[in-house]
Amino acid sequence: MSVIEHLLELHLVDRQVRGLRSRVETAEIYHRTQQKQLEDIESQLGQLQQQCRVAQATAANLETEGNSMDARIEKFREDLKLSATTKQYNTVLEEINTLKTERGQVDEQAIAQLEQAENLEEDMKSLDGRITERKTLVVSAESDLNERRSEVSERLNELEIERAKKAEAIPPVVLEVFDQTADDYEGDTMAEIDEIDRKRLEYSCSSCNVSLPFNLVNTIMSNANNVHQCEGCMRILYVTEEVRGALVTKK
Ligand SMILES: [Zn+2]
Numbered sequence: 001m002s003v004i005e006h007l008l009e010l011h012l013v014d015r016q017v018r019g020l021r022s023r024v025e026t027a028e029i030y031h032r033t034q035q036k037q038l039e040d041i042e043s044q045l046g047q048l049q050q051q052c053r054v055a056q057a058t059a060a061n062l063e064t065e066g067n068s069m070d071a072r073i074e075k076f077r078e079d080l081k082l083s084a085t086t087k088q089y090n091t092v093l094e095e096i097n098t099l100k101t102e103r104g105q106v107d108e109q110a111i112a113q114l115e116q117a118e119n120l121e122e123d124m125k126s127l128d129g130r131i132t133e134r135k136t137l138v139v140s141a142e143s144d145l146n147e148r149r150s151e152v153s154e155r156l157n158e159l160e161i162e163r164a165k166k167a168e169a170i171p172p173v174v175l176e177v178f179d180q181t182a183d184d185y186e187g188d189t190m191a192e193i194d195e196i197d198r199k200r201l202e203y204s205c206s207s208c209n210v211s212l213p214f215n216l217v218n219t220i221m222s223n224a225n226n227v228h229q230c231e232g233c234m235r236i237l238y239v240t241e242e243v244r245g246a247l248v249t250k251k
Helices: 003-082 086-168 172-184 214-222 241-250
Strands: 190-197 202-205 236-238
Touching: 003 086, 003 172, 003 190, 003 236, 172 236, 190 241, 202 214, 214 236
Parallel strands: 190 236
Antiparallel strands: 190 202
């Protein structure tokens, strides 16, 4: 068997290996995406919980402050009863009124903080719902991934052994070219030579359509151990029996 024939066989197995691996990779990517989205929502929830705790603590502090203001107002009311002069009475009354206004403001602030905490709790509930949904997706993505892994693993092992055997038949330098091209084109390594015009001896690469000099086509055809890459796309060029037959007949 020629090097090109070995390469074409390797190419077939290599594509199958890549196909199976990519089935698992697709499932891995999906699983990772779901997991990441779950983590994002959980982190949002953590932030809301923190904001909610701050709002509740602020409301509690304001309540304490309000209670101490109430006590001071009560004390002023006692003072009011003991006022000896109208001036004294008015001064204390003014203190009470100022304090009452401030007390009202503190109350408003406390209510605003409590409302904010309640809104945050609503948002947290909706995030909880989304977390539950996302967890279901993560679990199903995980089981899908495991299923694919086990489906594929046996066949993939067989194919990898086969691929290694096929690769042994190929000279290391050529194998390096093959592996590099296969990685670059996700397994689409080999390009057949297209016959464009038989009379004019015009040929091109079937993958990238670059036109190929007849000398090159002739070299490739004269010896199937000659490995040449297309100058346009770097795939390994080969001649099909059909094109070869046509040329031989012509000759
Ligand atoms: Zn090409």
